Amino acid sequence: MLTLGISAYYHDSAACLLSDGLVLGAAQEERFTRRKYDAALPVNAVRYCLEQAGATIADVDRLAFYEVPRHKRARQEWQAARRTEGPAVRVTAQDTEARLRDGLQWTGDIHFVDHHRAHAASAYYVSGFDDAAVLVCDAVGEWDTTTFWHGQGPELTRLGGVRFPDSLGLFYSCVTSYLGYRPNSDEYKVMGLASYGKPVYGAILQKLLEIDADSGFTMDTRVLDFISEPEGYRANLAELLGIPARRPGGLVLPHHADIAASAQVVLESTVSALLDSLSRQRRTTDLCLAGGVALNCRANAVAFEASAFTRMFVQPAAGDAGTALGAALCAEPPETRTAAGSVMRHAYLGPRYDSDAIAELLTGAGVPFRDFRNDEQGIVNTVAGALAAGRTVGWFHGRMEFGPRALGARSILADPREEGMRDRLNSKIKWREEFRPFAPAVPEERAEEFFAMGRTSPFMIDLFRVRQPDVLGAVTHVDGTARVQTVNAAVAPRYHRLLQRFGALTGVPVLLNTSFNLSDEPVVCTPVDALRTFLRSSLDLLCLEDLLVDAASVPAELREAATEEHRFVAGAGLQQGGELYSFF
Known part of the structure; x- marks a missing residue:
């Protein structure tokens, strides 16, 4: 039987299709529309999932939605009634069912699932654990912002939680906004910036978020006001910190890094306290994490390593x-x-594309390429040699990843050994802030040689100390850590062979891996997306499945056309700053 899951109408909409519990396909709508964090009904992602199954919407047996609209509407109306100044809170949840039915042509029942239950289920049921504690932290669901769960067998039992307006996710988003970045989007920038600062404002920020050993935490709404203030904070926050909010696009100064470091420490200590509370409620050694806060890999690592979980x-x-x-x-x-078959061993759940079709695309576009069809070792050897020589590669292979991390299917790859490579990628290829770190990928069986791990990390969502930072200058963050991806030979065989070959050439079987996109754009999905991004960047090589394009051989008029198209079609990126959330 087929079950279609939908998240939509708020942030980063997506679709997922199951067949008797097994994932057939999952993808975010942004990848198809090229609108970052697209919140629209994910019709393109649904179409992909159904095509993957060889089905139509008429073949779907169950439709599930990621929140309960009437509960979300109640919270939005409650908040709207209390906002007396600034933009009105938009009440968006009143016609969700009608929009789903019209948009998907669905006539059956709809399973409306509590938002935090959906988060908890997304982690526990694919974890491989049969008895686990689950922590969900995000900005806000219907009312919940943090919840505790116990998973045992097929059952997922709620143990307690924290409700809006007390929110750990909104706390971090508030600091993101204060530092001049986009809330609900650029929190990862604050995490990266934090390592360059000192937590000198930690005591001030910690007073705004009081930890309760039994019930979670409460927030000082006299300063952090997510109800009345569009930005999420009142003017007295600047008085407390002694520093005005940074203007979007302004210089990043040392005290901004100090604020980021302070917010990060508060986040880590709060998550640690939540895990302590959860471990006291359920004596299990296994832990699952979900919700937007769980994308903060440093908080994950610090809190987990200090906890009773193993x-x-x-x-x-x-x-x-x-x-x-x-x-x-x-x-x-x-x-x-x-x-057992539903254990999530990889995130390669999106579309894939055939080399023959890609060859037709390149030929029709007038793009010269080398053809390695039926010669996989040849393309691995060639790309590894180019990487060892300091060239950068757009790597497009297999099914696209589900989630925000590039894991070797839609990646930009480079030599991790020289610190200068990080600066080159940030300034000339990714067009992003100089303090942003890059992640290493390493064969699973060689990981401990280069990183102090003690566990695998296939999803690049955990943080580890680098054993040889002098050898891995481009992927070692300023604090001596790295967000590692361990690559399993059975899960990603070509990617694993590339790492091995690079290691044979250099003695270091590690590659710098970052997402295949430019600043403020979604990760590429199709070969056309990859080609456009390649033509607008300073990448040296583009590897599209079994075909290899060298930037030096691309006609100049093609590169100019791609740049001109981007200027008028894609726009200049997302605006920074502004409201914390226009609605949530």
């Missing part, structure tokens, strides 16, 4: 996209939810 699974699509999977799992019969 194993951890973090849903790779920990944000709202992953709730499409969680909602679908909740709508499944209990006996199929925890089937």
